[in-house]
Amino acid sequence: LDLRAVRTLKLQVHYLGTNYHGWQIQPGCPTVQGLVEAALSRLTGEKVRISGAGRTDAGVHARGQVASFTTASSIPTHGILLGANSFLPGDIRVMSVEEAGAGFHARHHALSKEYAYRFSTRRVLSPFLSRTVESLRGDLEIAPMERAAGHFLGRHDFTAFCGPEGRRKDAVREVTLSRFGEEPEGVHVYRISANGFLQYLVRTIVGTLFEVGRGRIDPDSIPGILASRDRTRAGPTAAPRGLTLEQVRYPEGM
Amino acid sequence: LDLRAVRTLKLQVHYLGTNYHGWQIQPGCPTVQGLVEAALSRLTGEKVRISGAGRTDAGVHARGQVASFTTASSIPTHGILLGANSFLPGDIRVMSVEEAGAGFHARHHALSKEYAYRFSTRRVLSPFLSRTVESLRGDLEIAPMERAAGHFLGRHDFTAFCGPEGRRKDAVREVTLSRFGEEPEGVHVYRISANGFLQYLVRTIVGTLFEVGRGRIDPDSIPGILASRDRTRAGPTAAPRGLTLEQVRYPEGM
Numbered sequence: 001l002d003l004r005a006v007r008t009l010k011l012q013v014h015y016l017g018t019n020y021h022g023w024q025i026q027p028g029c030p031t032v033q034g035l036v037e038a039a040l041s042r043l044t045g046e047k048v049r050i051s052g053a054g055r056t057d058a059g060v061h062a063r064g065q066v067a068s069f070t071t072a073s074s075i076p077t078h079g080i081l082l083g084a085n086s087f088l089p090g091d092i093r094v095m096s097v098e099e100a101g102a103g104f105h106a107r108h109h110a111l112s113k114e115y116a117y118r119f120s121t122r123r124v125l126s127p128f129l130s131r132t133v134e135s136l137r138g139d140l141e142i143a144p145m146e147r148a149a150g151h152f153l154g155r156h157d158f159t160a161f162c163g164p165e166g167r168r169k170d171a172v173r174e175v176t177l178s179r180f181g182e183e184p185e186g187v188h189v190y191r192i193s194a195n196g197f198l199q200y201l202v203r204t205i206v207g208t209l210f211e212v213g214r215g216r217i218d219p220d221s222i223p224g225i226l227a228s229r230d231r232t233r234a235g236p237t238a239a240p241r242g243l244t245l246e247q248v249r250y251p252e253g254m
Numbered sequence: 255l256d257l258r259a260v261r262t263l264k265l266q267v268h269y270l271g272t273n274y275h276g277w278q279i280q281p282g283c284p285t286v287q288g289l290v291e292a293a294l295s296r297l298t299g300e301k302v303r304i305s306g307a308g309r310t311d312a313g314v315h316a317r318g319q320v321a322s323f324t325t326a327s328s329i330p331t332h333g334i335l336l337g338a339n340s341f342l343p344g345d346i347r348v349m350s351v352e353e354a355g356a357g358f359h360a361r362h363h364a365l366s367k368e369y370a371y372r373f374s375t376r377r378v379l380s381p382f383l384s385r386t387v388e389s390l391r392g393d394l395e396i397a398p399m400e401r402a403a404g405h406f407l408g409r410h411d412f413t414a415f416c417g418p419e420g421r422r423k424d425a426v427r428e429v430t431l432s433r434f435g436e437e438p439e440g441v442h443v444y445r446i447s448a449n450g451f452l453q454y455l456v457r458t459i460v461g462t463l464f465e466v467g468r469g470r471i472d473p474d475s476i477p478g479i480l481a482s483r484d485r486t487r488a489g490p491t492a493a494p495r496g497l498t499l500e501q502v503r504y505p506e507g508m
Contacts, residue, residue: 014380063382081378091381124335126268127345128317132382 005072009080010100011036011050013065016091017240018131022058023065032056032092036067039087043080044073053106053248054113054197059240061132064114064247068106101254109254112176114193114247117206117238122186133187134242140213142180142188148212149190151222152178152205158198159229161205166198167231173198178205191246200237208235259326263334264354265290265304267319270345271494272385276312277319286310286346290321293341297334298327307360307502308367308451313494315386318368318501322360355508363508366430368447368501371460371492376440387441388496394467396434396442402466403444405476406432406459412452413483415459420452421485427452432459445500454491462489 013036021029025037033052040048050069056062075083077097084094119134152175159171177193190209192202208225211217217235225233267290275283279291287306294302304323310316329337331351338348372387379389406429413425431447444463446456462479465471471489479487 016381093378093381095378124349127270127347
């Protein structure tokens with residue numbers, strides 16, 4: 001291996017998570033990382049390992065996943081883009097490939113990530129939306145949900161809002177965006193940005209906000225639930241279908 | 255059959271046309287009309303026949319198809335909505351059911367219909383878009399396409415822009431909207447409204463506009479092509495994937 005010839009490449013990857021066991025490679029399960037690595041390995045003739053910025057769970061989508069890998073291959077970026085896609089199923093697309101600085105790492109260098117959770121309370125969900133929008137029975141009151149969402153802004157210990165893997169580590173994260181918006185055809189979207197996420201964090205926040213919308217959790221009880229670090233006080237984990245990794249931000253020039 | 259008890263119902267139907275041989279019922283082929291009729295027949299115990307406002311071709315989608323049928327069933331509209339959907343595949347959804355005036359007919363009473371054709375010239379099409387957006391190789395110049403689109407406005411004989419079935423009848427139609435717009439992720443959309451459509455009309459207009467965008471047909475040659483009534487002078491028929499029936503308009507109160 002000629003070290004001078006080693007390149008670091010940065011990929012943008014979009015995928016529908018419906019048919020995959022999430023991002024992270026798992027023996028015997030189709031995962032996005034596994035399929036992208038297999039495509040790049042086939043293309044370059046090397047055993048490629050990629051790092052993804054966000055480890056999305058089974059069924060979760062990405063419109064802005066970023067991944068990085070190193071290679072000694074001299075295939076131009078355009079050839080990697082077209083070649084990788086030719087080996088990938090249609091619900092996973094490498095959207096761009098660019099040269100990155102030596103040492104660039106998609107996860108370690110990420111400053112923040114933004115996720116969106118889409119849901120609808122209409123009686124029937126359009127087939128144009130059903131893969132990426134969660135359909136909920138019954139009415140939700142959005143105003144108290146918006147109030148509750150504001151309490152997640154800032155620096156908090158999110159132990160009460162994450163899965164068992166998240167509770168095993170330091171769960172302090174800084175949330176810089178937490179608010180609701182609207183999209184066509186009656187779709188509500190909750191957007192959250194943070195400097196890092198924990199297992200099931202977005203889906204547990206969303207499941208809790210749904211309970212607020214149903215009047216079962218008071219919007220102003222969020223600070224107390226955060227302080228309790230008690231997972232049983234938050235709401236259930238919302239289904240993965242509505243969740244999409246939307247964007248990963250890096251320091252300028254990276 | 256108690257005639258006093260016969261109801262006329264109006265349905266809004268959304269579907270992804272990808273897996274269907276179009277709207278119109280055909281023996282031995284899965285069609286949207288066939289599946290909706292089967293669902294309604296199962297639900298009501300009658301042999302239901304529905305009329306659709308637009309006979310979309312194989313692979314064409316609808317976000318605003320309207321259909322009507324008569325029934326002696328007393329099932330409330332809400333029950334028909336939920337019941338029909340329970341018998342339909344997920345890529346076809348009855349979005350609403352309402353009582354219509356006696357004699358209402360989804361096709362005969364339609365004042366105008368609007369179709370949208372979506373396309374992208376980006377190198378890679380996101381998997382979130384690939385079912386309903388046509389992907390084109392090479393650059394297209396949109397400005398001459400917009401100029402050409404304007405020539406379709408008004409009352410014209412569209413013989414040069416339709417398939418063999420359309421050429422067998424009076425091909426004069428009035429176009430009230432014909433213009434380009436933009437949607438997120440670099441998607442271009444061409445929208446056309448008319449008081450009626452002919453076989454392959456939208457797709458032949460779009461295929462011709464693509465030739466204009468590639469510099470192969472002059473935008474100002476459209477009036478001459480229309481006047482020629484010669485199908486060989488127009489462009490090829492664009493692929494169905496990008497086409498969606500968006501809306502059907504009726505006289506007020508219908």
